[in-house]
Amino acid sequence: MKEQPSAAPRAAPHVVQREPADRVVAIGLRNPWLSDLYHSLLTLPWWAFLLGLAFVYLGLNVLFATLYLRGDGAITNARPGAFSDAFFFSVETLYGNVVMTVEALFGLTLLAVVAGLVFARVSRPTARVIFSKVAVVTPYNGIPTLSFRLANERRNQILEAQVSVTLVRDERTPEGEWMRRFYDLQLARQRSPIFAMTFTVMHPIDPASPLWNATAASLTAEAAEIVVTVTGIDETLSQAVHARTSYLAHEVVWGHRFADVFTQTEDGRLAIDYRRFHDTEPDQLPAPSPP
Numbered sequence: 001m002k003e004q005p006s007a008a009p010r011a012a013p014h015v016v017q018r019e020p021a022d023r024v025v026a027i028g029l030r031n032p033w034l035s036d037l038y039h040s041l042l043t044l045p046w047w048a049f050l051l052g053l054a055f056v057y058l059g060l061n062v063l064f065a066t067l068y069l070r071g072d073g074a075i076t077n078a079r080p081g082a083f084s085d086a087f088f089f090s091v092e093t094l095y096g097n098v099v100m101t102v103e104a105l106f107g108l109t110l111l112a113v114v115a116g117l118v119f120a121r122v123s124r125p126t127a128r129v130i131f132s133k134v135a136v137v138t139p140y141n142g143i144p145t146l147s148f149r150l151a152n153e154r155r156n157q158i159l160e161a162q163v164s165v166t167l168v169r170d171e172r173t174p175e176g177e178w179m180r181r182f183y184d185l186q187l188a189r190q191r192s193p194i195f196a197m198t199f200t201v202m203h204p205i206d207p208a209s210p211l212w213n214a215t216a217a218s219l220t221a222e223a224a225e226i227v228v229t230v231t232g233i234d235e236t237l238s239q240a241v242h243a244r245t246s247y248l249a250h251e252v253v254w255g256h257r258f259a260d261v262f263t264q265t266e267d268g269r270l271a272i273d274y275r276r277f278h279d280t281e282p283d284q285l286p287a288p289s290p291p
Contacts, residue, residue: 060106060107060110131150136256137255137256145202146185147258151197152197159235162230162231168182168226220249222249256283
């Protein structure tokens with residue numbers, strides 16, 4: 001699997017977008033906003049969605065208020081030529097003569113679409129998964145191992161959690177072209193039947209690994225990125241949820257391991273100190289040299 005060739009290796013943004021700067025600029029691609037309006041409205045931030053809804057609501061009432069003013073005496077007891085009377089009459093009623101019948105059609109359609117959009121946005125299942133801010137490379141059972149941590153921020157469980165990790169990097173072909181290639185990383189354990197607390201994902205860097213012979217410098221030169229996706233079933237919602245993140249080359253810390261987050265309370269109960277979830281510490285053994 002590959003993308004279009006690039007002229008030279010480059011410092012790529014995150015494949016998994018964390019901020020607007022990670023968005024890749026698309027040149028020559030038609031704008032699908034209107035042709036895919038429903039999806040576009042679902043992906044808007046809440047402030048933009050509510051602001052747009054307010055503009056549509058006010059705009060329709062201004063339109064129909066103007067139509068009311070065109071009819072002589074269309075509104076009983078309204079002051080002649082008073083736009084405010086026509087506007088507030090439009091807001092207060094959806095029934096009446098021909099103009100109001102058309103308005104009712106628009107109003108009912110708008111209410112149905114807005115109700116569907118609000119329901120879809122509110123009921124859309126989401127996962128609250130915490131990813132460690134960095135990944136580490138440290139020996140495990142004598143083998144250099146790429147590791148990062150996950151945690152379920154909610155107090156429920158994610159059933160049948162599956163983790164997928166992919167290495168994305170630039171490579172030069174024998175013809176001299178640079179290609180963006182994708183490699184699946186085999187994990188020591190990629191499935192957890194119940195994901196309730198923390199989960200350390202580990203990829204052994206053995207001769208079969210795409211990271212074999214890799215170093216911090218080589219990952220930077222190849223604009224490498226490690227893309228992580230997590231899927232599972234939320235036990236509360238009984239629906240599939242997913243989360244994702246990615247690590248760039250400078251977010252992979254070599255020769256460090258994660259700090260221990262498990263502890264005990266004064267009464268002997270198991271506890272997890274999430275204040276140390278992202279902390280790393282140097283290996284007690286010498287830092288692993290590239291294989």
